[in-house]
Amino acid sequence: MVIASRSMLDLLAAHDYGLVTGVPCSYFAGPLRLLARGEGPRYVAAVNEGSAIAIAAGAELGGRLSLVLAQNSGFGNMINPLTSLVLPYRIPMTVMVSMRGWPVADPGEPQHHWMGQVVPSWLDSLGVAHRMLTADGPSLGDLLEWARSALDHGRPAFILVAKGAIADDARADTPSAPARPSPTRDEVVSAVLAEAGDARLLSTTGYLSRSLFNLGDSERNFYMQGSMGHAAGIAAGAALAQPERRFIVLDGDGAVLMHLGSLATIGHLAPANLTHVIFDNGVYDSTGGQPTGGRRVDFAAVARACGYRNAWRADSIERLRTTLRSALDTDGPSVVVVTGSPGGPAGDRASSNVSVAEIGDRFRKSLAAGDPRADG
Template identity: 35%
Template sequence: MIPAKSFIQATQSLGFGLYTGVPCSYLTSFINYVIDSPSLRYVGAANEGDAVAIASGAELAGVPSIVMFQNSGLGNAVNPLTSLNQIFKIPILIIVTWRGQPDGAKDEPQHQLMGQITPQLLELMQIPWEYFPTEVDEIQPTLERAVQIMRNDKTPYALVMKKGSVESCSLNSNLQVKSYLLTATSANLKPESSFSRHEMLKTIQTTIQNNDILLATTGYCGRELYAIEDNQNQFYMVGSMGCVSSLGLGIAISKPQQRVIVLDGDGAAIMRLGALATIGYERPANLMHILLDNQCHESTGGQATVSHSIDFSAIASACGYEKVACINTPDELENYLKSSSEELTFLHIKIKSGIPEKIPRPQITPPEVAQRLRQFLQTQ
């Protein structure tokens, strides 16, 4: 058994600066210590997949990050771990607790199957792993092995934590309560749009500043953005559906002086709607979340989403976004993009369906996109 302080200070010495995840009783001491630390940042995520995306955004922005959750939530993280981290080559350190360990202490029945397959699941995802250290003199060698593999292979690395690995550590800080006013303006949104995604993306590209970051959600959004003009400040999400806003949160927290613009879709946003709650609580002033809503999954055949029955603006406002607006025209969008307001912003834009003919796929590979963005962020 080790003190939480010993492990966390060792990670700090290696450059890790952000922790995110979902609580587990095995992790209580770690989470408490990080929350109490003035030099570390803890972001409580709505689910494990969101935590992976938050940590990945921070890593792209130059802040090595650690994700913590219990193995029962490992399934929630499979999608971004396999289609974001492994595909874009984004290394993060994972601490996953081993609930339901077959030869361990008796646990609740819901942990039984996942307990049996946790190591195999990591191996299936091609994530190298080892057991979490339980002796102080094991901490540094364990972390150095992890960092070396992460640096060389650009892959996540997992530490599987058994029960009783960390000494108790109480929490001395109180949760910071952030008050806000509801600002939703959904009544101003027209029921139908006369403008396409292409027109809105072109407006965004021609209006933003050169050092702004553009993150495009899964599907046609990234492909259209690339087709209009490919730039080093752009990230084209593939897979990891619904994770782009959490990726943006990780970047925005790590680069507070740089504007981060998330281009989301209605289907993707609905898939991980809990991310809005985390973003609204963290409230980075440099994040602008733009939802392009065509009420369908266009890139998979045009199947309808349920966005026609959702008031996204009211949801964003209730989650803590400080500025919320409904946009109907490219001119309105341009005005918001040109404003110097330093508030977490949510813009809901209804768009008509349809894509340009012969829209190309990006010729730049996902790892190249990620590395290019890393380098861009380092120069800002």
């Protein structure tokens, strides 16, 4: 039976869970809306899934029963703290993992194919107990009772959550009007396209890639699906491989937070041909608009402290276009942080029209064509 969002939080309270942490997934959209409003246990938005495991471990050591919410695409981020912290230190915790791509991945989401299949066998290899929650049963209450036996023996327990097992029935708050107009995602992408010239564009997973595809599809664009937080790393590698070309990476605040150390790597390597555009709207837009937990982060200041040569902030399209022209006319690495509005139509995924293998292949060919090094 599908469990209602509020009923899920009531069950967590009844089983004495005092803290929930994790990285959002649309499968948990309803409960996450309630948690973000302060209902149920305290919610801590983690920057990545491994950090969520560590936060839960610390809360457990402090005497608070904790639950981690995450999607299986980030299961790999959990492996290190799970195997080197949770298991050897015998720290109990419950982890609910959404099973994207299970039993089969949707045609437009090939990035979920492997993790949709391997999580149960990986948990088996680690000797970690796991059960599946589906709309057909067993109930979440029964699974939390089952998890208790593992927790009482100092072990983690994983509940793998199928699509539709938890209702998305929590009403979204009506957002208040912003104090001043701020750019939308599509406006930001349109401005970047207008100023990019012959630069290659790489976009992070989620709605930024959808906007780039729908507003300006090109073989010179690389749309990333999955691998959240790694768009800047891909762009840095490409920029170092082809220093004669310009590269622009379109990133989101949640993705940057997930692997913030990439800024230090880019600052150290200092690719002069890289411009990093960070769209800071304060939410994980593609999973339901949950807050990132990074509203106090000054990304421009962080980038400069990490070694970026230039750092600008923009809160209007006019300012964005001006700073982009400056960034593309000077040596980087440069960052332009755009404060923008969440929401807006998502549009089609690139992979619903062009396979991800083809996206990679045509981007590679666009870089090989007229390679300045080959001409020399």
